[in-house]
Amino acid sequence: MHVLGPSKNFLAIDPEFSSLESAAIAIVSAPYEHTVSYGGGAKGGPKGILKASAYVEFYDDETDRELCFDKGIATLAPIKFGKAIDRAALDMIEQQVDALLEMNKFVVTLGGEHSISTAPIAAHYRAFPKMSILHFDAHSDLRQEYQGSPWSHASFMARVAEFFPTKSITQVGIRAQCIEEAQFIRQKGINTFYASAIRRGLHGQNWQNTVVDSLAKDVYITFDVDAFDPSIMPATGTPEPDGLMYSETIDVIRQIIRSGRRIVGLDVVELAPVKGLAHPDLTTARLIYKILNLAFTPPTSKKK
Ligand SMILES: [Mn+2]
Numbered sequence: 001m002h003v004l005g006p007s008k009n010f011l012a013i014d015p016e017f018s019s020l021e022s023a024a025i026a027i028v029s030a031p032y033e034h035t036v037s038y039g040g041g042a043k044g045g046p047k048g049i050l051k052a053s054a055y056v057e058f059y060d061d062e063t064d065r066e067l068c069f070d071k072g073i074a075t076l077a078p079i080k081f082g083k084a085i086d087r088a089a090l091d092m093i094e095q096q097v098d099a100l101l102e103m104n105k106f107v108v109t110l111g112g113e114h115s116i117s118t119a120p121i122a123a124h125y126r127a128f129p130k131m132s133i134l135h136f137d138a139h140s141d142l143r144q145e146y147q148g149s150p151w152s153h154a155s156f157m158a159r160v161a162e163f164f165p166t167k168s169i170t171q172v173g174i175r176a177q178c179i180e181e182a183q184f185i186r187q188k189g190i191n192t193f194y195a196s197a198i199r200r201g202l203h204g205q206n207w208q209n210t211v212v213d214s215l216a217k218d219v220y221i222t223f224d225v226d227a228f229d230p231s232i233m234p235a236t237g238t239p240e241p242d243g244l245m246y247s248e249t250i251d252v253i254r255q256i257i258r259s260g261r262r263i264v265g266l267d268v269v270e271l272a273p274v275k276g277l278a279h280p281d282l283t284t285a286r287l288i289y290k291i292l293n294l295a296f297t298p299p300t301s302k303k304k
Helices: 042-053 067-071 086-102 114-127 153-160 179-188 195-199 207-213 246-258 279-295
Strands: 025-030 073-075 106-111 132-136 169-174 191-194 218-224 262-269
Touching (some): 042 106, 106 279, 114 218, 114 262, 153 169, 191 207, 246 279, 262 279
Parallel strands (some): 025 073, 106 262
16 A cells, blocks of 8 residues: 655655554545536545645644654555446445554545445444444435435435444434435434534534434544535535534534544545635644544543
8 A cells, every 4th residue: 555755645744654554543535526416526625635734733732732743644545446436436445444444543534425435434344343423414315326326425324324223323414305314314213413403402502412422432433524514614515504613513523532432433525625715625634633633532531
């Protein structure tokens, strides 16, 4: 597996801290885009995130450390899909994630469209059989198929639900779906926290705690950036109003760690960089580094 150097890797860090041998964290780039439904550009996501990450500070004040130098972060060269689509493309990603998990790396997968997440989820599920999935998204992605394809980004969670226990799936920020998806959620016992329910106070003031209470001890996070409000995240194919803000989102991650749970893996998808608009790429790069900082920092207090 080829690793990118400081001019192209996550956070622009020297080889001493970004070699695969020494790093505890590995970044996989999956610039895959095949089933666009509205705006395109998600294949530029990994590159946009990596480019912006050069401007993210190494130091995190909350955890009071430079995680990238303490733990090391290796960024792998992007997967070249060639003509591979659907299951064949997912297999390529899954193989790489499998290999990294075998080396005991914490794996972050960058998309690409959301359909790629099926691959790292399958790989992590083998390694962490009791894990929950925490799915941030504006869409529940539970359509059995979309525009004729069962492998559409709009169907990704329906594919996951074929091999993963639906009661161990928690969705946050959902605000656009069809009636069949709403019925599927109820039938299968998926824990879906709708944006409207959060805003109407149906999950209480500390809704983040209610979200985290639904999770097992091991948590895999799949993050579609369109979970964020379009005011802070306009650079995505299918933006929807009334989304999550940055700080309240990070509070969910804080609560995972505070409650003694553990984050076992992460993927971030659907960033479609817009030329001349830097903040969405930076927001995504910072989100990733923040989650890593929290994931690798033992809680100082178990207080809720
Ligand atoms: Mn989405």
